Amino acid sequence: MAVTDGRVVGVVAHERLARSGGRAWDNHRYLMVTAVRGDQQRTGLARLLVESVLADLASAGCESVEWLVHPSNRASIEFSRNVFPEADETQPPEDDPYVSFALAL
Template sequence: MNIEICPISPADHAAWLPLWQGYLHFYQSELPAEVSAMTWQRFLDPSEPTHAALAWRDGKAVGLVQWIFHCTNWSVESSCYLQDLFVAADQSGAGIGRLLIEHVYAQAQAAGCSRVHWLTHESNSDARQLYDRIAERSGFIQYRKQF
C-alpha cells in the first residue's frame, strides 16, 4: 500500500471538498456552502487551532482527517480533538483510517498534547472495530444543545 499523508495546502481544495462532502453525506448531514468555505479557510490560517491532512494514493486524495488543539482543565498540556475522519468507500479496509489517526497522534505528540480524543456514532461499526484496537473507550455519553 503506497499511501502518503500530507497536510493540506491551498491547492488541495478540489481534492478535499468531495471527501468533505462524502463525510457529511455519510452522517446524513448538510452544511451551507459558507460553512464549508470557512472551515477550509481555517485550515489555512496558522493562527487557528484547527488542522487537516489528506491521504493520497496514486495521486488521488482518498481520505481526510481534521483535528483541533485545545486547552483542557484536566491537564497542563493541551488536548487534541480528532473531529473528522473519512476514507472513500472504495478504499475501505486498506488501513488508511489507521494511518490518518496515527498522523494525528504524531501531530498531537509533536504539539505537546497529553491526549487525542474523538467521537463516532454508535452505528459506525466498521470504524469502531479499528478504534477499539488503537484507543480506549472512555465510557462517556455525549449530550448537546444546538443553538
C-alpha cells in the same frame, strides 16, 4: 490528507478545544473526522492517517485526544476499539447517544 493518483483518498481533521472565556487548551485535541474512500477502507489507510496525526500532535506537545462515535457506526466503534485499545471508552450523558474515546499520547 492522503492523495493517490491526484485524488484525495483520505482525510483527518482535528481542532484545539477552547475553555470558557475562549482560552485554547493547547495540550488536548478533539479528533473531528477520519474519512477514507470506500475502495481504500481495507488498506490500513485510516490507521496510518490517524496514527501519523497523533504522532505529530504528540511531538508538538499535545498530551491527549478525544473523539466521539455514534453507536450505530459499528465500523468506527470497532476501529477505535481495535486500533486504540488503550483509549478510555465512556458514554457521558452530555454526549448522549455518542460513545466517547479519550487517548493519552
